[in-house]
Amino acid sequence: MSELKIKAKKASECARELATKTTTEKNEALEAIAQQLLQEEEYLLTENEKDIQIARNNGTNEGIIDRLTLTSTRLKDMAEGIRQVISLTDPVGERLASIERPNGLQIQKVRVPLGVIGMIYEARPNVTIDASSLCLKAGNAVLLRGSSSAIHSNTALVNVVQRALEKTTIPVEAIQLIEDTSRATATEMFTLNEYLDVLIPRGGASLIQSVVKNASVPVLETGVGNCHLYIDHNADTNMAISVAVNAKTQRPSVCNAVETILINSNWATDHFDSLLQALSDKNVAFVGDEKTRSFDSRIEAAQEVDWADEFLDLKVALKVVDSLDEAIEHIHQYGTKHSEAIISEDAENVENFLNKVDAAAVYHNASTRFTDGFEFGFGAEIGISTQKLHARGPMGLEALTSTKYIVHGTGQVKG
Amino acid sequence: MSELKIKAKKASECARELATKTTTEKNEALEAIAQQLLQEEEYLLTENEKDIQIARNNGTNEGIIDRLTLTSTRLKDMAEGIRQVISLTDPVGERLASIERPNGLQIQKVRVPLGVIGMIYEARPNVTIDASSLCLKAGNAVLLRGSSSAIHSNTALVNVVQRALEKTTIPVEAIQLIEDTSRATATEMFTLNEYLDVLIPRGGASLIQSVVKNASVPVLETGVGNCHLYIDHNADTNMAISVAVNAKTQRPSVCNAVETILINSNWATDHFDSLLQALSDKNVAFVGDEKTRSFDSRIEAAQEVDWADEFLDLKVALKVVDSLDEAIEHIHQYGTKHSEAIISEDAENVENFLNKVDAAAVYHNASTRFTDGFEFGFGAEIGISTQKLHARGPMGLEALTSTKYIVHGTGQVKG
Structure with missing residues (x-):
């Protein structure tokens, strides 16, 4: 034996x-x-x-x-x-x-x-x-x-x-x-x-x-998390930026950190630069789709693998989307059903996001970093089931x- | 595709x-x-x-x-x-x-x-x-x-x-x-x-x-059930026989039917013949250990495989045990953790059996045939998880x- x-x-x-x-x-x-x-x-x-x-x-x-x-x-x-x-x-x-x-x-x-x-x-x-x-x-x-x-x-x-x-x-x-x-x-x-x-x-x-x-x-x-943050058309600017920075940079090596930020095109028009600057101040590197690259030339072209991988590092993928549905579709295609967040003041969009996105934890106006046994009040955790x-x-x-x-x-x- | x-x-x-x-x-x-x-x-x-x-x-x-x-x-x-x-x-x-x-x-x-x-x-x-x-x-x-x-x-x-x-x-x-x-x-x-x-x-x-x-x-x-009935030293005679007959013969082809009956030696001394007769009246065939065969020559010698298999038929394996612990050990060795029953009027033995036997459902003074979504009041069932x-x-x-x-x-x- x-x-x-x-x-x-x-x-x-x-x-x-x-x-x-x-x-x-x-x-x-x-x-x-x-x-x-x-x-x-x-x-x-x-x-x-x-x-x-x-x-x-x-x-x-x-x-x-x-x-x-x-x-x-x-x-x-x-x-x-x-x-x-x-x-x-x-x-x-x-x-x-x-x-x-x-x-x-x-x-x-x-x-x-x-x-x-x-x-x-x-x-x-x-x-x-x-x-x-x-x-x-x-x-x-x-x-x-x-x-x-x-x-x-x-x-x-x-x-x-x-x-x-x-x-x-x-x-x-x-x-x-x-x-x-x-x-x-x-x-x-x-x-x-x-x-x-x-x-x-x-x-x-x-x-x-x-x-x-x-x-x-x-x-x-347990554990694999390709988590997304979706910033909706009327998201509170400061909140969106503060949650994005927290979810990406507070501890980039963990499974509940955000890997891709999806940005509604209406919000992006006015606030994309501020978001990028705030992340850049924390030494975050960027890859993105064509639209984001038209906003800022520092963004490298995202490869297919960039949407699917956990970077677990100070690196984020950025994508501009035209609607909530486009964001939900992207998350469905690339997400690992761990933690997904929406920043929005649009009650109907919030409701749709929380119901339609299939993940262990879905967030409205909060950082994905809270998916954790201690933060949920369980006193301890043996892991995060996906x-x-x-x-x-x-x-x-x-x-x-x-x-x-x-x-x-x-x-x-x-x- | x-x-x-x-x-x-x-x-x-x-x-x-x-x-x-x-x-x-x-x-x-x-x-x-x-x-x-x-x-x-x-x-x-x-x-x-x-x-x-x-x-x-x-x-x-x-x-x-x-x-x-x-x-x-x-x-x-x-x-x-x-x-x-x-x-x-x-x-x-x-x-x-x-x-x-x-x-x-x-x-x-x-x-x-x-x-x-x-x-x-x-x-x-x-x-x-x-x-x-x-x-x-x-x-x-x-x-x-x-x-x-x-x-x-x-x-x-x-x-x-x-x-x-x-x-x-x-x-x-x-x-x-x-x-x-x-x-x-x-x-x-x-x-x-x-x-x-x-x-x-x-x-x-x-x-x-x-x-x-x-x-x-x-x-x-779902589903595989090598279920046991243990008849304790002071089990009510009629109840033990009635439950044994029901659990074995009411529908022998299903997973919650009993395949082996373990009989305390004290109870067996007085009641083994009645139990055997009641089962025999329902055309049940028998295999058993040496002790049971000393009670009745109709019982064929059980092979190792007889303790482990689901017969799903009008056939039962019989074994005389000297204690509750011996019964629990036998169930631990051969059971499939589906449904296990004790017939007993000894409160301490009942408590020990129900706590120590590891199965989806454990019964005191009732037939194992009740392990079923309808019988449990769920209204329907997709299967019985083991x-x-x-x-x-x-x-x-x-x-x-x-x-x-x-x-x-x-x-x-x-x-």
Whole structure:
């Protein structure tokens, strides 16, 4: 048996035990993990340093090294994150419906854990702790498969987690790391339907697409966002510019940042220059269609791929449209159904946009950057679902649960 | 472009239009379909007769021919089924949550249609109408891919449906049949993520497993049920026997029928003979473990495969167990997480069984045969989900919807 299968089998056994644990038991385990993380700072930073050294030797860029790096402050933030999860309501056991049938059957629909969750993720070691604490709170066992570039950090983190769990009533194998980071292990996870209830990939578009295409285990697809901002004919000028700048530049590397701005031709006539200047002041580079280029020669001609790609950078695609319908059609053609916004004072257009654009989150007069579990008030998030089944948009603890019908009878048989 | 891709693209366009249709428009279309089915009885029965003739020529067994056969009464039942769907509450537009954030953002979570649903199903032509009416009511377009053995019936039914839709505001391509019933078409559907939002397979275990294993489009897995009845040490004798007979024999060919009965050794000592006699009176054949065979020599030795298979027939596997835990372990090892029942007067055992057995529906003192959308009061069902994501157990209209966050702001940007 491979490392993966041995650990998956253990996780599956643990999941049955976890499903019967009380909220108090789970919270005590989470608190033990938070404390252990702080106690073992020296060990964690030493192991993390090994990953950083390897990354430097490989000429990894500073942005990625920064994401990989653990510090005393970041460990405190992780512990704080765990304590926030402790403060969240336990979804398990929640009664979602209570039905009494004419034949006397009493049917209850209750929330139960999903079972075993496989996380496949890249680079950042904080995902190891974030995902583990959310999975545990919702009563699930988790199999973590991080990237080779963070293997020392992830191994150390899971060692610390397991040393904490040893002091609690939660089984140690509730949280396990797959130490073999070869591609073959990930591929093996894709089809491990016998033990895994769901796979959650977190990382770049190619990782996520590979999981979606190849997994027979059900997948919660997260994260790819080619988001649009549509500035309508009578949009408030300052609001439109302020939201455009925020949605593009506040943090360009994330999935809810805007990649294309669609501008109504009437609005563009008077305000295009101001919009461009405001974005230019933030060092944004431009590609655009013919009309936008007639407004400003700094705009390079957009290629087909520019409408479809996530730049994840200080770069934006601009297009002038003649109507709301043209904007909606463009979004339908190129969007990834993540987050889409309209800035408008035209109530009918707003209504049409919000109803007709098919996305996890649609915004009126606000930045797309708010699509986030914390900003929505969920207290935490395991990712942002861009699929339509099970969960859509920011996923909190509830997305890590399933349901079960519990039926009480007095000997009823079907006639 | 293949027939499938052309129709899938049309379905995708229709889905956007359907999402904005009112409940009245959808109900009027459903009523038009019901009337058209009754008006075109002669055409439908003539076309159905072609499938029946081919089936007879192929030596198909009478059970399958019966399921394939349309009659005047069955058409009236179909029309009646559609009218029941009309009477159901439209789930689209339902507000599931309303959140006001400290920054003033107003977030609403609302139900929206899933989009385009691909149904892959076997034999029974009534699925063509059942699935179409449920998908339409929930605002979805549907692509139907039935089996070649029902191709004349399915083609005629969809022709009738489309002639009805022509008289309404609902686009005709909201309901389309894939006429090419080759295996290649089904395989092409598996990976048509560009146009399909979900696949729902309905049929035998091999069809369902083929879809689950090979589809990259998200799947709603339905139907395979290796269900158990556990008779506890102090179970009411008459109740245990009556539920066992009902769960096994009332309709043995369906997924919520019981395949294995686990009998506590204490109960078995006094009542095994009565149980066996009652089942034997209904012509049930037996396989069992050593202990059951020591009770009655009519029981054949169970092979490993007998614990795992759905017999879907008047045949049951019997096993004597010494404890509740042994019963739960057996169910964990062989069950398909569909429906599981305990007959017991021991409150602690009941509680443990209902909590620890992981299944879509768990029963205390009632027959597993109640796992069904009609019996649960949903008014209709598209299938019984045996997966944990999105929907579990009987799936009504809500399972055919997704959600969307609609966010209203006043120019909020992320700080």
